[in-house]
Amino acid sequence: MDLRKYKVPEIVYGDKSIELVAKYAKNYNAEKIMVVTDQGVIDAGWIKVIEDILNDNYLKYIIYKNVTPNPKDYEVNEGAQSYIQEKCNLLIAVGGGSVLDCAKGIGIVCTNKKDINEFEGVDNIRIPMPPLICVPTTAGSAADISQFAIILNTPKRKKIAIISKALVPDVSIIDGITTTTMSKELTANTGMDALVHSIEAYVSNASSLLTNIHALEAINLINNNLINAVNEPYNMMARNNMMMGCTLAGIAFSNASLGIVHAMAHSLGGLKDLPHGECNAILLEHCIDFNFESCPDKYKDVYIAMGGDPSMESSEVKKHLTEKINQLSNSIGIADSFEHYHIQHHELEEIAINAYNDPCIVTNPRNAEVEDIKMIFEKLIK
Ligand SMILES: [Fe+2]
Known part of the structure; x- marks a missing residue:
């Protein structure tokens, strides 16, 4: 039999599963959360939903929203700096593949203290990232499931693939309602x-x-x-x-x-x-x-x-x-x-x-x- 390995995150899916985001944050001992997202997701109203849930549960958070399509290396590095400065201890990513990949990048940069472009390739992550809860808002990338992160190396104008089981999120909260606002x-x-x-x-x-x-x-x-x-x-x-x-x-x-x-x-x-x-x-x-x-x-x-x-x-x-x-x-x-x-x-x-x-x-x-x-x-x- 061929040698194979298999890794998946905890997957929570179904109607109103988004409401469980605070419960999972508490499970991972959240003291201060960084919510990673982009302007499109904010405009669609999903960050307001997440903020209400976190506020109702007295959870502290900051929002990092400077993510663009094809997430850039400098966006990851900026997010990581802010995560460290604000002494966060958990990531919640709410968005499509770009947001989720950027959040993964922020996580590994924070713990490994290296530039994001240095992780290119397979199995180059030595220290695991902080807990990451993903709430996907598109039905496409599956970055909330995968051991991939794709980041744009801007000096080289080249997308780098970072592949490691260390990039598999801890929890993926999949609620189809979040996709209804997609164009x-x-x-x-x-x-x-x-x-x-x-x-x-x-x-x-x-x-x-x-x-x-x-x-x-x-x-x-x-x-x-x-x-x-x-x-x-x-x-x-x-x-x-x-x-x-x-x-x-x-x-x-x-x-x-x-x-x-x-x-x-x-x-x-x-x-x-x-x-x-x-x-x-x-x-x-x-x-x-x-x-x-x-x-x-x-x-x-x-x-x-x-x-x-x-x-x-x-x-x-x-x-x-x-x-x-x-x-x-x-x-x-x-x-x-x-x-x-x-x-x-x-x-x-x-x-x-x-x-x-x-x-x-x-x-x-x-x-x-x-x-x-x-x-x-x-x-x-x-
Ligand atoms: Fe893809």
Whole structure:
């Protein structure tokens, strides 16, 4: 049997689970809390909800809100400085993947007293972070589950992947209501990110039974609920199913890792500061086209999980699976190329090299060289 490891946080989910945030903070002996968030989450009203709960429980807190999409190294370092100055002893992160990743970064910088960019790579965290409670407000990143944090190294204009079990939060409080305030565009982009997590985890060469069952159910849930979640923001069945799909995908990819789609999305998104989910969604069908022959049976399982015909010959599956993904993407308003971002041909070399060096590419089922990656990008910049 292949050697594998598996780690998940304590997961609390369901209606009104957000109200348990103070109980969990007390369980971890909170004396002063840093709530990490961003302006979008504040504007959506979720920080007011959290503040009311903390105030009702006489818990002291400060708010760090200077997080932007594709969280930057200086935001992490600034948050960590403030955490230390204010003598906080617990983190609550309320937001999407950027906020959750920034909070993880703040946690490890505080305890290890090193610049965030020094943690790049796998297993480079020596001292655990303070207790971290996550309240995700998007159904996409699953950073509340995963052992990943993606931070933008601004001097190098490159996203770094920090991967360690030390980044798995202590508690993830998952309440679908927090996703009802997402815009259509954010719902679409984050939902496609979750779909890519589940597919890449399933075909990863580090997958196992423990991750596969979660990945396949995630594909099924996301495929059946994403369009409704985009079109009907207050459809709680769709929102809850997307949250569950995203969580299952998180359990899968946190333990099986990802692949070429994420390696390329990190590289491109880092250099041009682009939305992560959209990058993944645009890349997905082209990366399946590249990977398919390395594991056709696995892609057939993905196709079946998306409602495809189980009796179809594997040789036919590639065409039908990529069509299905393309249809889903188009129906929720995602572009089919990067044309609108005006990426220049001369930028491709650097983007391809950074993707080639991204840790996510290690578990891709097919070996990809810099030239292969460049070829995929070339099809998409037009
Ligand atoms: Fe992702």
